[in-house]
Amino acid sequence: MNLQHRILKIVAALLGLAGIIFLVTILSKGDTAIQSAATDGDSAILDPMIYVTYIIFALTIILVLIFVLQNLFTNTRTLKSTLIGVGAFAGVLIISYVVSSGSDAGKYFYNGVAATEGEAHMVGAGLVAFYILIVAAAVAMLLSGIKKISK
Structure with missing residues (x-):
């Protein structure tokens, strides 16, 4: 296993762990707390999970572009x-x-x-x-x- 693959596995594991922690936090707050916070315009409960989602989405797009371009120019x-x-x-x-x-x-x-x-x-x-x-x-x-x- 090369270094690049190890780094990607570690990053994926850390992001997965962060997602699980934020999911448990959101679920522990309950539906009524989330709905009342959303009514008040407060998104602090959901913000961390949204940021993890943005990071995962950006990394996915970057990695797909890198590997697609790498494959295109090698073949x-x-x-x-x-x-x-x-x-x-x-x-x-x-x-x-x-x-x-x-x-x-x-x-x-x-x-x-x-x-x-x-x-x-x-x-x-x-x-x-x-x-x-x-x-x-x-x-x-x-x-x-x-x-x-x-x-």
Whole structure:
């Protein structure tokens, strides 16, 4: 077991232990204490557990990015395939943005505030991208099924 793996195991154990301690603390306070504190705007009971969650989330994202990038750059075939996929996705987003319009901006409201033209344009682009990706996924599954049946 290398040093990197040992350090990760120790950090995971410490964060797990901190999470268990904070969970027991929260459970010992009881539901009524937590609800009354939340009503008063006091989040001191839950803050430590939330911070542990943030730390675990940040570490997970950092480690995933490190290992994914490390794998991408050590295997050039994977890098080429990934860049093609990212380029295709970026192309879909660009096409979606160009095709959509923000002409229906005044029709949509959130909390009594009308959507701006830019917001409506981005929502429209997201919907068009979603539709394009759904059709692409359906076609890919259909072609995969046909290819599997023909073999």
